[in-house]
Amino acid sequence: MKSWVKILIGLIAGIFFGLILGPRAEIFVIFGKAFINLMTMLVILIIFSSLVVGICHINDPKRLGRIGLRTIGFYVITTVIAIVIGLIFAYLLKPGVGLSLHVPLNAEVAATEIELSDFFLSLIPSNPFASFSEGNVLQVIIFSVFLAVSIIFAGEKGKPLLNLLESVANTMHKLTHFVMILAPYGIFALMASTVGSVGLKVILPLVKFLACNYVACFIQLFLVFGLCLRLLAGLKIIPFFKGMKDAIVLSFTTSSSSATLPVSLECTQKHLGISEDVSGFVLSLGSTINMNGASIGQAVSAIFIAQAYGITLTWVKILMLILVSLFSAIGAAGIPGTGLIMLSLVLNVIGLPLEGIALVAGVDRLREMVSAVVNVMGDAIAAVFVAKKEKMINEKIYYKATWMDSDI
Helix, strand or coil: CCHHHHHHHHHHHHHHHHHHHHHHHHHHHHHHHHHHHHHHHHHHHHHHHHHHHHHHHCCCHEEEHHHHHHHHHHHHHHHHHHHHHHHHHHHCCCCCCCCCCCCCCEEECCCCCCCCCHHHHHHCCCCCHHHHHHCHHHHHHHHHHHHHHHHHHHHHHHHHHHHHHHHHHHHHHHHHHHHHHHHHHHHHHHHHHHHHHHHCCCHHHHHHHHHHHHHHHHHHHHHHHHHHHHHCCCCHHHHHHHCHHHHHHHHHHCCCCCHHHHHHHHHHHCCCECCCCHHHHHHHHHHHHHHHHHHHHHHHHHHHHHHHCCCCCCCHHHHHHHHHHHHHHHHHHCCCCHHHHHHHHHHHHHCHHHHHHHHHHHHHHHHHHHHHHHHHHHHHHHHHHHHHCCCCCCCCHHCCCCCCCCCC
């Protein structure tokens, strides 16, 4: 039986047991968290080794600069599009209108400014070993880029270190295979505990909020990304989603783009035919700074909370919301629960009560499931786009990953 089928069975079984057991399904929480810990255990070393090896193999400085600019430009543009789509549906569906909540007298009110200088300074690692031990992915990425460039300029003397990191990258990919054997069981535990704790009755009052997120995510996933494949990369759409099915199922069930990174790398390389150098660079970078789904969640949550408290946002505040959602998506770690932490930053900047976070906390995991899929697919789309432009994709492999002959 194929791995994705086993994962899907674990997903369905988890939902079934969660509904039957209810709150008693919390007994599975420890197994679900253990599985996520196993997946995130791989992330830092995979990002570090894949980035360094990928950059070193693209040893032409002009090509490296071109790939870097294309990757970051693609990420920024698609993230802004995602935020705008989320805002449009939040204003169309008006999920928070009618709640008529009152801002508490002692509520924490947002500041109107954000110290972006502190954010940029926090990107530079003063101690790379501390960055590794603390799991600071952005700092690890910065260090990896500088180290890779140094290895390139070191020439022959840098080769032993490059060979070591190539060995680390290959070993981590093999370790991923071992961890993925446990995926169906870990996903079963995650789904059972989530459905059991949240239940169905609690979800009903926030259906419109979730609908805004889901519709915006689906438009980003199928319309925006589909147009990117057809118009920018000149490739058919169906083979892409078929090739990425393992990553789609895993990201949906774990709600973690970082935990899905090892599987995403394998899917893009083995099923979509993208070179290891491009996929290692683009996906490792994207797992931290490209969060299309998370940015949709930030925008919709902010509008939902504003509507719930009867607060009208001016155009200036909306522009600030777009900018801060972009930066919060860049700074967010791709792990479950980060969205609520970054939402406090967004609310603080645009003047909304931080107590509003409690309104969405109960269903945030359900929102994150779809958001994580959009995050992961956004990284993969960027990898396909860059690889196509750089002629570093094997289209024979790409078109093997198709269900049927199709023009789509």
